[in-house]
Amino acid sequence: MKHFWEIDEEENYYTLEKINEKEIAEAEKKLGVTLPDTYKKLILEQNGGYIVHNAFPTTQPNSWSEDHIQFTHLRGIAEDDGIMESEYLIEEWELPKGLILINGDGHTWVAMDYRKTKENPPIHYFDLEMEEDFKLADSFDELIKGLYTVEYIVDEEAEVDEEAEIEYEIPNEYLSKEELQSILKMENPDTDDIYKIQYYPMKEIEEIEWFFDTIKNHIENVKDEDVLYEIASTVNSLLLINQKMPTNSNIKDLVQQIAKFLEGNEDSLIVNLGEHIAFKIRNIN
Incomplete structure:
Protein backbone atom coordinates (compact mmCIF):
# COMPACT_ATOMS: atom_id res chain seq x y z
CA MET A 1 0.00 0.00 0.00
CA LYS A 2 1.36 3.38 -0.99
CA HIS A 3 1.77 5.66 2.04
CA PHE A 4 -0.72 3.71 4.14
CA TRP A 5 1.23 3.72 7.40
CA GLU A 6 2.02 6.92 9.25
CA ILE A 7 5.80 7.37 9.34
CA ASP A 8 6.76 7.60 13.01
CA GLU A 9 10.28 6.95 14.21
CA GLU A 10 9.08 6.72 17.80
CA GLU A 11 7.44 3.57 19.16
CA ASN A 12 3.66 3.60 19.29
CA TYR A 13 1.10 1.39 20.98
CA TYR A 14 -0.29 -0.17 17.81
CA THR A 15 2.92 -1.12 15.98
CA LEU A 16 3.78 -4.69 16.92
CA GLU A 17 6.70 -7.02 16.33
CA LYS A 18 7.32 -7.82 12.67
CA ILE A 19 5.50 -10.88 11.38
CA ASN A 20 5.97 -13.30 8.48
CA GLU A 21 3.64 -15.29 6.20
CA LYS A 22 3.99 -18.49 8.23
CA GLU A 23 2.98 -16.70 11.42
CA ILE A 24 0.00 -15.12 9.64
CA ALA A 25 -1.12 -18.57 8.46
CA GLU A 26 -0.83 -19.86 12.04
CA ALA A 27 -2.94 -16.93 13.24
CA GLU A 28 -5.61 -17.69 10.62
CA LYS A 29 -5.70 -21.33 11.73
CA LYS A 30 -6.11 -20.30 15.36
CA LEU A 31 -8.84 -17.78 14.51
CA GLY A 32 -10.57 -20.26 12.19
CA VAL A 33 -10.96 -17.74 9.37
CA THR A 34 -9.23 -16.51 6.22
CA LEU A 35 -8.00 -12.96 6.60
CA PRO A 36 -8.38 -10.58 3.61
CA ASP A 37 -5.37 -10.58 1.25
CA THR A 38 -4.98 -6.81 1.42
CA TYR A 39 -4.94 -6.91 5.22
CA LYS A 40 -2.21 -9.56 5.16
CA LYS A 41 -0.19 -7.54 2.65
CA LEU A 42 -0.36 -4.47 4.88
CA ILE A 43 0.58 -6.44 7.99
CA LEU A 44 3.60 -7.96 6.26
CA GLU A 45 4.72 -4.41 5.47
CA GLN A 46 4.16 -3.23 9.06
CA ASN A 47 2.43 -5.15 11.82
CA GLY A 48 -0.16 -2.57 12.81
CA GLY A 49 0.12 1.11 13.65
CA TYR A 50 -1.20 4.58 12.99
CA ILE A 51 -2.18 5.31 9.39
CA VAL A 52 -1.98 8.32 7.08
CA HIS A 53 -5.75 8.84 6.71
CA ASN A 54 -8.10 9.23 9.65
CA ALA A 55 -11.70 8.83 8.50
CA PHE A 56 -14.19 6.71 6.58
CA PRO A 57 -17.46 8.18 5.21
CA THR A 58 -20.87 6.94 6.32
CA THR A 59 -24.44 8.14 6.04
CA GLN A 60 -25.18 6.65 9.46
CA PRO A 61 -24.96 9.23 12.28
CA ASN A 62 -22.80 8.11 15.19
CA ILE A 100 -12.15 -9.64 14.59
CA LEU A 101 -11.50 -6.15 15.92
CA ILE A 102 -9.19 -4.07 13.72
CA ASN A 103 -9.73 -0.59 15.17
CA GLY A 104 -11.20 0.88 18.32
CA ASP A 105 -10.75 2.26 21.81
CA GLY A 106 -13.50 0.70 23.90
CA HIS A 107 -16.30 3.14 23.10
CA THR A 108 -16.30 2.41 19.36
CA TRP A 109 -14.96 -0.52 17.34
CA VAL A 110 -14.44 -1.41 13.69
CA ALA A 111 -14.44 -5.13 13.00
CA MET A 112 -14.17 -7.75 10.30
CA ASP A 113 -17.55 -9.42 10.66
CA TYR A 114 -17.21 -13.20 10.46
CA ARG A 115 -20.62 -13.92 12.01
CA LYS A 116 -21.94 -15.38 8.75
CA THR A 117 -18.76 -16.27 6.86
CA LYS A 118 -15.23 -17.59 7.22
CA GLU A 119 -13.72 -15.45 4.46
CA ASN A 120 -14.23 -12.13 2.66
CA PRO A 121 -15.97 -10.53 5.67
CA PRO A 122 -17.89 -7.24 5.54
CA ILE A 123 -16.71 -4.46 7.85
CA HIS A 124 -18.98 -3.35 10.70
CA TYR A 125 -18.94 -0.40 13.07
CA PHE A 126 -19.97 -0.70 16.70
CA ASP A 127 -20.85 2.43 18.67
CA LEU A 128 -21.39 1.38 22.28
CA GLU A 129 -22.58 4.82 23.38
CA MET A 130 -25.36 4.86 20.80
CA GLU A 131 -25.87 1.08 20.80
CA GLU A 132 -25.29 1.01 17.04
CA ASP A 133 -24.09 -1.87 14.89
CA PHE A 134 -24.03 -1.07 11.18
CA LYS A 135 -22.13 -2.12 8.08
CA LEU A 136 -19.42 0.28 6.93
CA ALA A 137 -18.19 -1.59 3.86
CA ASP A 138 -18.80 -4.81 1.97
CA SER A 139 -15.14 -5.77 2.23
CA PHE A 140 -11.80 -4.82 3.76
CA ASP A 141 -10.64 -3.56 0.35
CA GLU A 142 -13.63 -1.21 0.16
CA LEU A 143 -12.76 0.10 3.62
CA ILE A 144 -9.15 0.80 2.65
CA LYS A 145 -10.09 2.47 -0.64
CA GLY A 146 -12.62 4.71 1.08
CA LEU A 147 -10.32 6.09 3.79
CA TYR A 148 -9.62 9.80 3.54
CA THR A 149 -8.30 12.68 5.66
CA VAL A 150 -10.33 15.27 7.51
CA GLU A 151 -9.04 18.23 9.50
CA TYR A 152 -10.11 18.77 13.09
CA ILE A 153 -9.86 22.00 15.02
CA VAL A 154 -10.16 22.65 18.74
CA ASP A 155 -12.53 25.48 19.64
CA GLU A 156 -10.22 28.35 20.63
CA GLU A 157 -12.70 29.53 23.27
CA ALA A 158 -12.83 26.13 24.93
CA GLU A 159 -10.51 25.29 27.80
CA VAL A 160 -7.57 23.17 26.78
CA ASP A 161 -8.38 20.02 28.74
CA GLU A 162 -9.63 16.50 28.12
CA GLU A 163 -13.17 17.77 27.59
CA ALA A 164 -12.29 20.36 24.92
CA GLU A 165 -14.68 19.92 22.01
CA ILE A 166 -13.23 18.82 18.72
CA GLU A 167 -15.05 19.89 15.58
CA TYR A 168 -14.92 18.72 11.99
CA GLU A 169 -14.31 21.57 9.59
CA ILE A 170 -14.01 21.99 5.85
CA PRO A 171 -12.15 25.27 5.27
CA ASN A 172 -14.29 28.23 4.24
CA GLU A 173 -11.52 29.34 1.91
CA TYR A 174 -11.18 26.76 -0.82
CA LEU A 175 -7.95 25.86 -2.55
CA SER A 176 -7.17 28.35 -5.33
CA LYS A 177 -5.88 27.56 -8.81
CA GLU A 178 -2.51 28.99 -7.86
CA GLU A 179 -2.30 26.86 -4.71
CA LEU A 180 -3.27 23.73 -6.63
CA GLN A 181 -0.67 24.41 -9.31
CA SER A 182 1.94 25.03 -6.61
CA ILE A 183 1.23 21.64 -5.04
CA LEU A 184 1.40 19.84 -8.38
CA LYS A 185 4.72 21.51 -9.18
CA MET A 186 6.34 20.18 -6.00
CA GLU A 187 9.06 17.65 -6.73
CA ASN A 188 8.29 15.56 -3.65
CA PRO A 189 4.94 16.68 -2.21
CA ASP A 190 4.04 15.11 1.13
CA THR A 191 0.68 13.57 1.98
CA ASP A 192 -0.53 16.65 3.86
CA ASP A 193 0.01 18.80 0.76
CA ILE A 194 -1.63 16.32 -1.60
CA TYR A 195 -4.80 15.82 0.44
CA LYS A 196 -5.47 19.59 0.27
CA ILE A 197 -6.34 18.99 -3.38
CA GLN A 198 -9.75 17.72 -2.27
CA TYR A 199 -10.64 21.26 -1.15
CA TYR A 200 -10.65 22.69 -4.66
CA PRO A 201 -14.17 24.17 -5.15
CA MET A 202 -16.56 21.91 -7.04
CA LYS A 203 -19.20 24.57 -7.79
CA GLU A 204 -18.78 26.08 -11.25
CA ILE A 205 -18.69 23.92 -14.39
CA GLU A 206 -15.72 25.76 -15.93
CA GLU A 207 -13.69 25.49 -12.71
CA ILE A 208 -14.46 21.78 -12.39
CA GLU A 209 -13.48 21.15 -16.01
CA TRP A 210 -10.20 23.00 -15.47
CA PHE A 211 -9.51 21.01 -12.29
CA PHE A 212 -9.95 17.55 -13.80
CA ASP A 213 -8.13 18.51 -16.99
CA THR A 214 -5.19 19.74 -14.87
CA ILE A 215 -5.19 16.57 -12.76
CA LYS A 216 -5.39 14.36 -15.86
CA ASN A 217 -2.42 16.06 -17.50
CA HIS A 218 -0.45 15.95 -14.26
CA ILE A 219 -0.89 12.28 -13.38
CA GLU A 220 0.07 11.24 -16.90
CA ASN A 221 3.54 12.65 -16.16
CA VAL A 222 3.97 11.56 -12.52
CA LYS A 223 7.02 9.32 -12.16
CA ASP A 224 6.72 8.49 -8.46
CA GLU A 225 4.17 5.70 -7.89
CA ASP A 226 3.68 6.75 -4.26
CA VAL A 227 2.72 10.28 -5.33
CA LEU A 228 0.44 8.87 -8.04
CA TYR A 229 -1.33 6.70 -5.48
CA GLU A 230 -1.85 9.62 -3.11
CA ILE A 231 -3.24 11.87 -5.85
CA ALA A 232 -5.58 9.11 -7.01
CA SER A 233 -6.70 8.52 -3.42
CA THR A 234 -7.38 12.23 -2.98
CA VAL A 235 -9.41 12.43 -6.20
CA ASN A 236 -11.39 9.45 -4.93
CA SER A 237 -12.03 11.28 -1.63
CA LEU A 238 -12.98 14.47 -3.49
CA LEU A 239 -15.66 12.58 -5.41
CA LEU A 240 -16.95 11.15 -2.13
CA ILE A 241 -17.20 14.61 -0.59
CA ASN A 242 -18.76 16.22 -3.69
CA GLN A 243 -21.37 13.68 -4.70
CA LYS A 244 -23.73 16.45 -5.84
CA MET A 245 -21.25 18.57 -7.77
CA PRO A 246 -22.42 19.87 -11.17
CA THR A 247 -21.18 17.85 -14.13
CA ASN A 248 -21.44 17.73 -17.90
CA SER A 249 -20.30 15.24 -20.51
CA ASN A 250 -16.85 16.84 -20.71
CA ILE A 251 -16.25 16.56 -16.95
CA LYS A 252 -17.39 12.95 -16.87
CA ASP A 253 -15.16 12.18 -19.85
CA LEU A 254 -12.14 13.77 -18.15
CA VAL A 255 -12.72 11.78 -14.95
CA GLN A 256 -13.18 8.58 -16.96
CA GLN A 257 -9.86 9.28 -18.68
CA ILE A 258 -8.22 9.67 -15.27
CA ALA A 259 -9.79 6.40 -14.13
CA LYS A 260 -8.71 4.58 -17.30
CA PHE A 261 -5.14 5.82 -16.91
CA LEU A 262 -5.03 4.54 -13.31
CA GLU A 263 -6.55 1.22 -14.33
CA GLY A 264 -3.63 0.73 -16.72
CA ASN A 265 -1.09 0.90 -13.88
CA GLU A 266 0.88 -2.18 -12.80
CA ASP A 267 0.08 -1.62 -9.12
CA SER A 268 -3.21 -3.38 -8.26
CA LEU A 269 -4.01 -0.83 -5.55
CA ILE A 270 -3.79 2.04 -8.03
CA VAL A 271 -5.90 0.01 -10.46
CA ASN A 272 -8.53 -0.44 -7.72
CA LEU A 273 -8.62 3.29 -7.11
CA GLY A 274 -9.15 3.85 -10.84
CA GLU A 275 -12.09 1.46 -10.80
CA HIS A 276 -13.50 3.18 -7.72
CA ILE A 277 -13.22 6.61 -9.37
CA ALA A 278 -14.91 5.34 -12.54
CA PHE A 279 -17.78 3.95 -10.49
CA LYS A 280 -18.26 7.19 -8.55
CA ILE A 281 -18.36 9.48 -11.58
CA ARG A 282 -20.93 7.20 -13.24
CA ASN A 283 -23.17 7.65 -10.21
CA ILE A 284 -22.85 11.43 -9.79
CA ASN A 285 -25.92 13.27 -11.09
Whole structure:
Protein backbone atom coordinates (compact mmCIF):
# COMPACT_ATOMS: atom_id res chain seq x y z
CA MET A 1 0.00 0.00 0.00
CA LYS A 2 1.36 3.38 -0.99
CA HIS A 3 1.77 5.66 2.04
CA PHE A 4 -0.72 3.71 4.14
CA TRP A 5 1.23 3.72 7.40
CA GLU A 6 2.02 6.92 9.25
CA ILE A 7 5.80 7.37 9.34
CA ASP A 8 6.76 7.60 13.01
CA GLU A 9 10.28 6.95 14.21
CA GLU A 10 9.08 6.72 17.80
CA GLU A 11 7.44 3.57 19.16
CA ASN A 12 3.66 3.60 19.29
CA TYR A 13 1.10 1.39 20.98
CA TYR A 14 -0.29 -0.17 17.81
CA THR A 15 2.92 -1.12 15.98
CA LEU A 16 3.78 -4.69 16.92
CA GLU A 17 6.70 -7.02 16.33
CA LYS A 18 7.32 -7.82 12.67
CA ILE A 19 5.50 -10.88 11.38
CA ASN A 20 5.97 -13.30 8.48
CA GLU A 21 3.64 -15.29 6.20
CA LYS A 22 3.99 -18.49 8.23
CA GLU A 23 2.98 -16.70 11.42
CA ILE A 24 0.00 -15.12 9.64
CA ALA A 25 -1.12 -18.57 8.46
CA GLU A 26 -0.83 -19.86 12.04
CA ALA A 27 -2.94 -16.93 13.24
CA GLU A 28 -5.61 -17.69 10.62
CA LYS A 29 -5.70 -21.33 11.73
CA LYS A 30 -6.11 -20.30 15.36
CA LEU A 31 -8.84 -17.78 14.51
CA GLY A 32 -10.57 -20.26 12.19
CA VAL A 33 -10.96 -17.74 9.37
CA THR A 34 -9.23 -16.51 6.22
CA LEU A 35 -8.00 -12.96 6.60
CA PRO A 36 -8.38 -10.58 3.61
CA ASP A 37 -5.37 -10.58 1.25
CA THR A 38 -4.98 -6.81 1.42
CA TYR A 39 -4.94 -6.91 5.22
CA LYS A 40 -2.21 -9.56 5.16
CA LYS A 41 -0.19 -7.54 2.65
CA LEU A 42 -0.36 -4.47 4.88
CA ILE A 43 0.58 -6.44 7.99
CA LEU A 44 3.60 -7.96 6.26
CA GLU A 45 4.72 -4.41 5.47
CA GLN A 46 4.16 -3.23 9.06
CA ASN A 47 2.43 -5.15 11.82
CA GLY A 48 -0.16 -2.57 12.81
CA GLY A 49 0.12 1.11 13.65
CA TYR A 50 -1.20 4.58 12.99
CA ILE A 51 -2.18 5.31 9.39
CA VAL A 52 -1.98 8.32 7.08
CA HIS A 53 -5.75 8.84 6.71
CA ASN A 54 -8.10 9.23 9.65
CA ALA A 55 -11.70 8.83 8.50
CA PHE A 56 -14.19 6.71 6.58
CA PRO A 57 -17.46 8.18 5.21
CA THR A 58 -20.87 6.94 6.32
CA THR A 59 -24.44 8.14 6.04
CA GLN A 60 -25.18 6.65 9.46
CA PRO A 61 -24.96 9.23 12.28
CA ASN A 62 -22.80 8.11 15.19
CA SER A 63 -21.28 9.51 18.37
CA TRP A 64 -18.27 10.77 16.43
CA SER A 65 -19.88 12.57 13.47
CA GLU A 66 -22.90 12.78 11.22
CA ASP A 67 -21.07 11.74 8.06
CA HIS A 68 -17.93 9.79 8.93
CA ILE A 69 -16.24 7.66 11.55
CA GLN A 70 -12.75 8.08 12.91
CA PHE A 71 -10.23 5.48 11.72
CA THR A 72 -6.71 6.41 12.82
CA HIS A 73 -5.02 3.03 13.20
CA LEU A 74 -5.11 -0.59 12.10
CA ARG A 75 -4.55 -3.39 14.60
CA GLY A 76 -1.87 -5.93 13.70
CA ILE A 77 -1.48 -9.61 14.56
CA ALA A 78 -0.37 -10.49 18.11
CA GLU A 79 -1.78 -12.00 21.27
CA ASP A 80 -1.41 -8.69 23.12
CA ASP A 81 -2.69 -5.44 21.56
CA GLY A 82 -3.46 -7.14 18.23
CA ILE A 83 -6.40 -8.92 16.61
CA MET A 84 -5.64 -12.14 18.51
CA GLU A 85 -7.09 -10.59 21.67
CA SER A 86 -10.44 -9.96 19.94
CA GLU A 87 -12.14 -12.75 21.86
CA TYR A 88 -11.13 -11.19 25.19
CA LEU A 89 -12.17 -7.69 24.10
CA ILE A 90 -15.51 -8.97 22.78
CA GLU A 91 -16.29 -10.45 26.19
CA GLU A 92 -14.98 -7.36 28.01
CA TRP A 93 -17.10 -4.92 25.98
CA GLU A 94 -20.08 -7.25 25.45
CA LEU A 95 -19.78 -7.31 21.67
CA PRO A 96 -21.23 -10.03 19.41
CA LYS A 97 -19.14 -13.14 18.92
CA GLY A 98 -17.63 -13.81 15.49
CA LEU A 99 -15.80 -10.50 15.12
CA ILE A 100 -12.15 -9.64 14.59
CA LEU A 101 -11.50 -6.15 15.92
CA ILE A 102 -9.19 -4.07 13.72
CA ASN A 103 -9.73 -0.59 15.17
CA GLY A 104 -11.20 0.88 18.32
CA ASP A 105 -10.75 2.26 21.81
CA GLY A 106 -13.50 0.70 23.90
CA HIS A 107 -16.30 3.14 23.10
CA THR A 108 -16.30 2.41 19.36
CA TRP A 109 -14.96 -0.52 17.34
CA VAL A 110 -14.44 -1.41 13.69
CA ALA A 111 -14.44 -5.13 13.00
CA MET A 112 -14.17 -7.75 10.30
CA ASP A 113 -17.55 -9.42 10.66
CA TYR A 114 -17.21 -13.20 10.46
CA ARG A 115 -20.62 -13.92 12.01
CA LYS A 116 -21.94 -15.38 8.75
CA THR A 117 -18.76 -16.27 6.86
CA LYS A 118 -15.23 -17.59 7.22
CA GLU A 119 -13.72 -15.45 4.46
CA ASN A 120 -14.23 -12.13 2.66
CA PRO A 121 -15.97 -10.53 5.67
CA PRO A 122 -17.89 -7.24 5.54
CA ILE A 123 -16.71 -4.46 7.85
CA HIS A 124 -18.98 -3.35 10.70
CA TYR A 125 -18.94 -0.40 13.07
CA PHE A 126 -19.97 -0.70 16.70
CA ASP A 127 -20.85 2.43 18.67
CA LEU A 128 -21.39 1.38 22.28
CA GLU A 129 -22.58 4.82 23.38
CA MET A 130 -25.36 4.86 20.80
CA GLU A 131 -25.87 1.08 20.80
CA GLU A 132 -25.29 1.01 17.04
CA ASP A 133 -24.09 -1.87 14.89
CA PHE A 134 -24.03 -1.07 11.18
CA LYS A 135 -22.13 -2.12 8.08
CA LEU A 136 -19.42 0.28 6.93
CA ALA A 137 -18.19 -1.59 3.86
CA ASP A 138 -18.80 -4.81 1.97
CA SER A 139 -15.14 -5.77 2.23
CA PHE A 140 -11.80 -4.82 3.76
CA ASP A 141 -10.64 -3.56 0.35
CA GLU A 142 -13.63 -1.21 0.16
CA LEU A 143 -12.76 0.10 3.62
CA ILE A 144 -9.15 0.80 2.65
CA LYS A 145 -10.09 2.47 -0.64
CA GLY A 146 -12.62 4.71 1.08
CA LEU A 147 -10.32 6.09 3.79
CA TYR A 148 -9.62 9.80 3.54
CA THR A 149 -8.30 12.68 5.66
CA VAL A 150 -10.33 15.27 7.51
CA GLU A 151 -9.04 18.23 9.50
CA TYR A 152 -10.11 18.77 13.09
CA ILE A 153 -9.86 22.00 15.02
CA VAL A 154 -10.16 22.65 18.74
CA ASP A 155 -12.53 25.48 19.64
CA GLU A 156 -10.22 28.35 20.63
CA GLU A 157 -12.70 29.53 23.27
CA ALA A 158 -12.83 26.13 24.93
CA GLU A 159 -10.51 25.29 27.80
CA VAL A 160 -7.57 23.17 26.78
CA ASP A 161 -8.38 20.02 28.74
CA GLU A 162 -9.63 16.50 28.12
CA GLU A 163 -13.17 17.77 27.59
CA ALA A 164 -12.29 20.36 24.92
CA GLU A 165 -14.68 19.92 22.01
CA ILE A 166 -13.23 18.82 18.72
CA GLU A 167 -15.05 19.89 15.58
CA TYR A 168 -14.92 18.72 11.99
CA GLU A 169 -14.31 21.57 9.59
CA ILE A 170 -14.01 21.99 5.85
CA PRO A 171 -12.15 25.27 5.27
CA ASN A 172 -14.29 28.23 4.24
CA GLU A 173 -11.52 29.34 1.91
CA TYR A 174 -11.18 26.76 -0.82
CA LEU A 175 -7.95 25.86 -2.55
CA SER A 176 -7.17 28.35 -5.33
CA LYS A 177 -5.88 27.56 -8.81
CA GLU A 178 -2.51 28.99 -7.86
CA GLU A 179 -2.30 26.86 -4.71
CA LEU A 180 -3.27 23.73 -6.63
CA GLN A 181 -0.67 24.41 -9.31
CA SER A 182 1.94 25.03 -6.61
CA ILE A 183 1.23 21.64 -5.04
CA LEU A 184 1.40 19.84 -8.38
CA LYS A 185 4.72 21.51 -9.18
CA MET A 186 6.34 20.18 -6.00
CA GLU A 187 9.06 17.65 -6.73
CA ASN A 188 8.29 15.56 -3.65
CA PRO A 189 4.94 16.68 -2.21
CA ASP A 190 4.04 15.11 1.13
CA THR A 191 0.68 13.57 1.98
CA ASP A 192 -0.53 16.65 3.86
CA ASP A 193 0.01 18.80 0.76
CA ILE A 194 -1.63 16.32 -1.60
CA TYR A 195 -4.80 15.82 0.44
CA LYS A 196 -5.47 19.59 0.27
CA ILE A 197 -6.34 18.99 -3.38
CA GLN A 198 -9.75 17.72 -2.27
CA TYR A 199 -10.64 21.26 -1.15
CA TYR A 200 -10.65 22.69 -4.66
CA PRO A 201 -14.17 24.17 -5.15
CA MET A 202 -16.56 21.91 -7.04
CA LYS A 203 -19.20 24.57 -7.79
CA GLU A 204 -18.78 26.08 -11.25
CA ILE A 205 -18.69 23.92 -14.39
CA GLU A 206 -15.72 25.76 -15.93
CA GLU A 207 -13.69 25.49 -12.71
CA ILE A 208 -14.46 21.78 -12.39
CA GLU A 209 -13.48 21.15 -16.01
CA TRP A 210 -10.20 23.00 -15.47
CA PHE A 211 -9.51 21.01 -12.29
CA PHE A 212 -9.95 17.55 -13.80
CA ASP A 213 -8.13 18.51 -16.99
CA THR A 214 -5.19 19.74 -14.87
CA ILE A 215 -5.19 16.57 -12.76
CA LYS A 216 -5.39 14.36 -15.86
CA ASN A 217 -2.42 16.06 -17.50
CA HIS A 218 -0.45 15.95 -14.26
CA ILE A 219 -0.89 12.28 -13.38
CA GLU A 220 0.07 11.24 -16.90
CA ASN A 221 3.54 12.65 -16.16
CA VAL A 222 3.97 11.56 -12.52
CA LYS A 223 7.02 9.32 -12.16
CA ASP A 224 6.72 8.49 -8.46
CA GLU A 225 4.17 5.70 -7.89
CA ASP A 226 3.68 6.75 -4.26
CA VAL A 227 2.72 10.28 -5.33
CA LEU A 228 0.44 8.87 -8.04
CA TYR A 229 -1.33 6.70 -5.48
CA GLU A 230 -1.85 9.62 -3.11
CA ILE A 231 -3.24 11.87 -5.85
CA ALA A 232 -5.58 9.11 -7.01
CA SER A 233 -6.70 8.52 -3.42
CA THR A 234 -7.38 12.23 -2.98
CA VAL A 235 -9.41 12.43 -6.20
CA ASN A 236 -11.39 9.45 -4.93
CA SER A 237 -12.03 11.28 -1.63
CA LEU A 238 -12.98 14.47 -3.49
CA LEU A 239 -15.66 12.58 -5.41
CA LEU A 240 -16.95 11.15 -2.13
CA ILE A 241 -17.20 14.61 -0.59
CA ASN A 242 -18.76 16.22 -3.69
CA GLN A 243 -21.37 13.68 -4.70
CA LYS A 244 -23.73 16.45 -5.84
CA MET A 245 -21.25 18.57 -7.77
CA PRO A 246 -22.42 19.87 -11.17
CA THR A 247 -21.18 17.85 -14.13
CA ASN A 248 -21.44 17.73 -17.90
CA SER A 249 -20.30 15.24 -20.51
CA ASN A 250 -16.85 16.84 -20.71
CA ILE A 251 -16.25 16.56 -16.95
CA LYS A 252 -17.39 12.95 -16.87
CA ASP A 253 -15.16 12.18 -19.85
CA LEU A 254 -12.14 13.77 -18.15
CA VAL A 255 -12.72 11.78 -14.95
CA GLN A 256 -13.18 8.58 -16.96
CA GLN A 257 -9.86 9.28 -18.68
CA ILE A 258 -8.22 9.67 -15.27
CA ALA A 259 -9.79 6.40 -14.13
CA LYS A 260 -8.71 4.58 -17.30
CA PHE A 261 -5.14 5.82 -16.91
CA LEU A 262 -5.03 4.54 -13.31
CA GLU A 263 -6.55 1.22 -14.33
CA GLY A 264 -3.63 0.73 -16.72
CA ASN A 265 -1.09 0.90 -13.88
CA GLU A 266 0.88 -2.18 -12.80
CA ASP A 267 0.08 -1.62 -9.12
CA SER A 268 -3.21 -3.38 -8.26
CA LEU A 269 -4.01 -0.83 -5.55
CA ILE A 270 -3.79 2.04 -8.03
CA VAL A 271 -5.90 0.01 -10.46
CA ASN A 272 -8.53 -0.44 -7.72
CA LEU A 273 -8.62 3.29 -7.11
CA GLY A 274 -9.15 3.85 -10.84
CA GLU A 275 -12.09 1.46 -10.80
CA HIS A 276 -13.50 3.18 -7.72
CA ILE A 277 -13.22 6.61 -9.37
CA ALA A 278 -14.91 5.34 -12.54
CA PHE A 279 -17.78 3.95 -10.49
CA LYS A 280 -18.26 7.19 -8.55
CA ILE A 281 -18.36 9.48 -11.58
CA ARG A 282 -20.93 7.20 -13.24
CA ASN A 283 -23.17 7.65 -10.21
CA ILE A 284 -22.85 11.43 -9.79
CA ASN A 285 -25.92 13.27 -11.09
